[in-house]
Amino acid sequence: MNILVCISNVPDTTTRIKYSADMKEVDYSGVQWIINPWDELALTRAIELKEANPALVQKITVITAGRADVEATLRKALACGADDAIRVDAASGDSLYTASQLANAVKGDAYDVILCGIESSDYNNSAVGGMMAELLDYNSVSAVSSLNLDGNTIKVTREIDGGKQNIEVAGPVVLIVQKGIAINPRIPSMRGIMTARTKPLKVVPATDVIPASRVVSYEAPPAKSACKMIAPDHIEELVNLLHNEARVI
Amino acid sequence: MSVLVYIENWNGKFKKSTYELVSYGKRIAAGLGGELSIISIGNVDETELKKLGAYGAGKVLSANTDMALDDKAYAALIAEVANKSNASVVVMANNSTGKALAPRVAVKLNAGLVSGVNGLPLSYQPFVVSKKAFSGKSLLQAEITSGKKVITLSQNTAGVEEFPGDVTVEPVDVSAVSGSVKVLSSDVQTGTILLTEAEIVVSGGRGMRGPENWKPLEELAEVLGAATACSRPVSDEGWRPHHEHVGQTGKVIAPNLYFALGISGAIQHLAGVSSSKVIVAVNKDAEAPIFTAADYGIVGDLQEILPKMTEAFRKFKANA
Numbered sequence: 001m002n003i004l005v006c007i008s009n010v011p012d013t014t015t016r017i018k019y020s021a022d023m024k025e026v027d028y029s030g031v032q033w034i035i036n037p038w039d040e041l042a043l044t045r046a047i048e049l050k051e052a053n054p055a056l057v058q059k060i061t062v063i064t065a066g067r068a069d070v071e072a073t074l075r076k077a078l079a080c081g082a083d084d085a086i087r088v089d090a091a092s093g094d095s096l097y098t099a100s101q102l103a104n105a106v107k108g109d110a111y112d113v114i115l116c117g118i119e120s121s122d123y124n125n126s127a128v129g130g131m132m133a134e135l136l137d138y139n140s141v142s143a144v145s146s147l148n149l150d151g152n153t154i155k156v157t158r159e160i161d162g163g164k165q166n167i168e169v170a171g172p173v174v175l176i177v178q179k180g181i182a183i184n185p186r187i188p189s190m191r192g193i194m195t196a197r198t199k200p201l202k203v204v205p206a207t208d209v210i211p212a213s214r215v216v217s218y219e220a221p222p223a224k225s226a227c228k229m230i231a232p233d234h235i236e237e238l239v240n241l242l243h244n245e246a247r248v249i
Numbered sequence: 250m251s252v253l254v255y256i257e258n259w260n261g262k263f264k265k266s267t268y269e270l271v272s273y274g275k276r277i278a279a280g281l282g283g284e285l286s287i288i289s290i291g292n293v294d295e296t297e298l299k300k301l302g303a304y305g306a307g308k309v310l311s312a313n314t315d316m317a318l319d320d321k322a323y324a325a326l327i328a329e330v331a332n333k334s335n336a337s338v339v340v341m342a343n344n345s346t347g348k349a350l351a352p353r354v355a356v357k358l359n360a361g362l363v364s365g366v367n368g369l370p371l372s373y374q375p376f377v378v379s380k381k382a383f384s385g386k387s388l389l390q391a392e393i394t395s396g397k398k399v400i401t402l403s404q405n406t407a408g409v410e411e412f413p414g415d416v417t418v419e420p421v422d423v424s425a426v427s428g429s430v431k432v433l434s435s436d437v438q439t440g441t442i443l444l445t446e447a448e449i450v451v452s453g454g455r456g457m458r459g460p461e462n463w464k465p466l467e468e469l470a471e472v473l474g475a476a477t478a479c480s481r482p483v484s485d486e487g488w489r490p491h492h493e494h495v496g497q498t499g500k501v502i503a504p505n506l507y508f509a510l511g512i513s514g515a516i517q518h519l520a521g522v523s524s525s526k527v528i529v530a531v532n533k534d535a536e537a538p539i540f541t542a543a544d545y546g547i548v549g550d551l552q553e554i555l556p557k558m559t560e561a562f563r564k565f566k567a568n569a
Contacts, residue, residue: 013516014516095362125364125365126401127364129352133353135356139321140320143348158345160318161259163438164437166435167317179498211361212360213361214392216377218387218390220387229546229548230546235554238547242545246526248527249506249562
């Protein structure tokens, strides 16, 4: 069984977002880049499965679309335990553009399971995994919070609004994963970092795809007005404010 | 320029969010000068389907099937109906189901997709919508440039509006639809208020000090008719179940009123709750970042304050 993990390179969660003067672009200068948190959990689970089933899981490949500067993130994934990496040499685009680049790069390759995080922490569009599945004509299961292999049978738990389902699905399949799929993200060991340098990283050219959407402009969220403090021995004041001022009760 | 809204059901019933989605679709159809159709997949009876008429549904296409959610099969069905009804805009909820289906439908229709849209489009020609980005730290305006468009609506950002009118219900042929996902077992909450649907949410953090202290929090939730939630450390510690975790990697919610009790307000937590209309924070640390996000704050010890809050709200409810 071969597992492909799709990785997005995103600004560290605590980054303060800055913009260009015309508010049409994000100013990424000085940003610390990380593996998108959900993709990191997906990668962690893939590595756990390979370690637990060495005879079954042959190879873990990581893929991303981006220019050469994203290779540091791929090397980190290799250091965590992925076996090889693919970078599609594409500029950033919308979800359809990115999903098409990834799907075109792996079309015809024999991946049994493709793992994608449910969203990326930059554009929060929750789209690339499902789009890849459709472009590859694979099954997909979204909101997956647990993944286990029973031989070649793929067993997953998916979250639904107000509950969960345990399901079985045949590969090849795209699993779009969320919280719960792994608990502690894998951190590269010193040995991992050393071996990552020599692991194969293939660069494939981008394909011609026309994006279907674009960002027009950004704005900072409206500032919150100051918090009104209430004395702990005047709780009835809180009730009064919520009823008469905020009108939410 | 017609609009198609996909709606799901919970044991054959719709929720307030369904009506928000339908009336949202109606307003977009009006903006485009077109018709609205609804596609419902699952076992829903005619009485329930006809309730959608009050929110502007016009035409409801009902795919009556027992088949469990199957991303590929459901998306194919929605895309087929979208093509037949000449829909230029397809709308879904930005929840687990919408996230599963919208990307597949977008590819089938060769359409651009924007997820988590806040409220109505800012313009129709060009088609521009607003959404949050960077987990709530930024807002952006996106234009969908393709002829067909798919959007998912952030819950509670458009509101429910009534558009009384006639509604017709037409069956959709599902004889050729088959899924490949096998459901082995399911565990669905019953009787409790769905976190994503709740108008009031009472949420506890590490400041609650331990799972044994949750009883007063649950009492407050009960008095307010609220759902309960928690911060990430609380679910990671196993004090509360994972499905209660709200935050960047947990559930993203937008209730009218959110109580952050003993939650410091890390940026990851705020990403999941900053769309709440009103936030009340109680924390013993006056410097906690939650107070920069909150509308009303109390500094103090929860073990003393929580029972007092419950009592005060109980008195208010009794007199209301």
